[in-house]
Amino acid sequence: MTIPLLICDDSNMARKQVAKALPAGWDVDVTFATNGNEGIQAIRAGKGDIVFLDLTMPEMDGYQVLEAVKAEGLDSMIIVISGDIQPDAYRRVTRMGAIEFIQKPVSPEKLQEVLRKFGLI
Numbered sequence: 001m002t003i004p005l006l007i008c009d010d011s012n013m014a015r016k017q018v019a020k021a022l023p024a025g026w027d028v029d030v031t032f033a034t035n036g037n038e039g040i041q042a043i044r045a046g047k048g049d050i051v052f053l054d055l056t057m058p059e060m061d062g063y064q065v066l067e068a069v070k071a072e073g074l075d076s077m078i079i080v081i082s083g084d085i086q087p088d089a090y091r092r093v094t095r096m097g098a099i100e101f102i103q104k105p106v107s108p109e110k111l112q113e114v115l116r117k118f119g120l121i
Contacts, residue, residue, distance in 0.1 A: 006048035008039035036060025
């Protein structure tokens, strides 16, 4: 069964880097969003069962996306990927419903470790 996966980051380079780090042969349908507004629309449209979410984006940041997902009761497993890995940010996003926080740039090994931890691969 193909899993709808969303990569939401305003950086084209970061989106490509995360996509390249995905496990080979993992049956996912990848959608890209360049900001939080596009991201939340994609999640509402069922394109984000799993979401890799940046925190710092224009228009609507990752925190606002997490708030909207929670407020609307949307069913997504959200993994935050950010260069800003302060302990406060980690605590805040996990309280808001993110299942994990990975530092940028993400390595394929770290990504697979997190996906295994949550039974996603």
